[in-house]
Amino acid sequence: MFITFEGLDGSGKSTQAELLRSRLEADGEDVVSTREPGGTELGEKIRDLVLHGGHVTPWAEALLYAAARAQHVDEVIAPALERGASVICDRYVDSSVAYQGVARGLGLERVLDLNLAAVGGLMPDRTFLLALDVVRLPERLRREPDRLERESGDFHARADAGYRELAARFPERIVVLDGALPAETIAEEVYGALRVRS
Numbered sequence: 510m511f512i513t514f515e516g517l518d519g520s521g522k523s524t525q526a527e528l529l530r531s532r533l534e535a536d537g538e539d540v541v542s543t544r545e546p547g548g549t550e551l552g553e554k555i556r557d558l559v560l561h562g563g564h565v566t567p568w569a570e571a572l573l574y575a576a577a578r579a580q581h582v583d584e585v586i587a588p589a590l591e592r593g594a595s596v597i598c599d600r601y602v603d604s605s606v607a608y609q610g611v612a613r614g615l616g617l618e619r620v621l622d623l624n625l626a627a628v629g630g631l632m633p634d635r636t637f638l639l640a641l642d643v644v645r646l647p648e649r650l651r652r653e654p655d656r657l658e659r660e661s662g663d664f665h666a667r668a669d670a671g672y673r674e675l676a677a678r679f680p681e682r683i684v685v686l687d688g689a690l691p692a693e694t695i696a697e698e699v700y701g702a703l704r705v706r707s
């Protein structure tokens with residue numbers, strides 16, 4: 510099974526990805542936990558260019574993320590799924606659609622199409638979207654912000670709107686969870702939603 514976590518920075522994706530990984534491993538499952546836009550040597554270099562470099566035009570940003578994702582699917586995600594592992598990925602195609610497609614204004618459809626081409630159509634079986642009011646995000650972000658995190662509140666609000674548009678469009682795949690709940694409560698909901706499905 511291919512599972513992704515989505516949401517704005519500070520919404521709790523990495524926390525939930527880690528809680529789910531340990532829970533599935535405790536159940537005896539083979540789990541591969543990875544993150545975007547990294548997970549491969551090329552991807553980590555691209556991540557560095559996008560997040561810590563200078564000015565990157567919106568289309569360059571979208572194409573760099575898509576390039577990292579193509580490599581990530583080919584090297585990590587597809588092989589793990591083929592051998593029967595569960596893959597947990599912190600951010601995936603929906604992130605590009607929300608940030609580059611909607612927040613940067615490149616267009617939801619165009620960025621979705623670009624990414625579907627890059628990943629050969631491989632979409633998650635289940636996506637957990639952690640919804641959290643944008644005003645609550647700064648208190649969650651204690652480390653130095655990267656280039657995207659330094660964007661204005663408006664930018665994050667537009668990305669949030671993009672995520673909600675995706676959730677409305679793909680209701681079978683995307684489960685929206687209240688990111689303000691305690692982490693353990695959210696983890697129970699995630700685990701429960703996966704059990705119901707299988």
Ligand SMILES: Nc1ncnc2c1ncn2[C@@H]1O[C@H](COP(=O)(O)OP(=O)(O)O)[C@@H](O)[C@H]1O
Nearest residue numbers: 517518519520521522523524649688690691692
């Ligand atoms: N449900 C939660 N309630 C309160 N704090 C949380 C919750 N989930 C995560 N956090 C805290 O918020 C911060 C950001 O969480 P993190 O999982 O790193 O978010 P993301 O990966 O989405 O940026 C961390 O300090 C984490 O411990």
Ligand SMILES: [Mg+2]
Nearest residue numbers: 522523524599
């Ligand atoms: Mg994280």
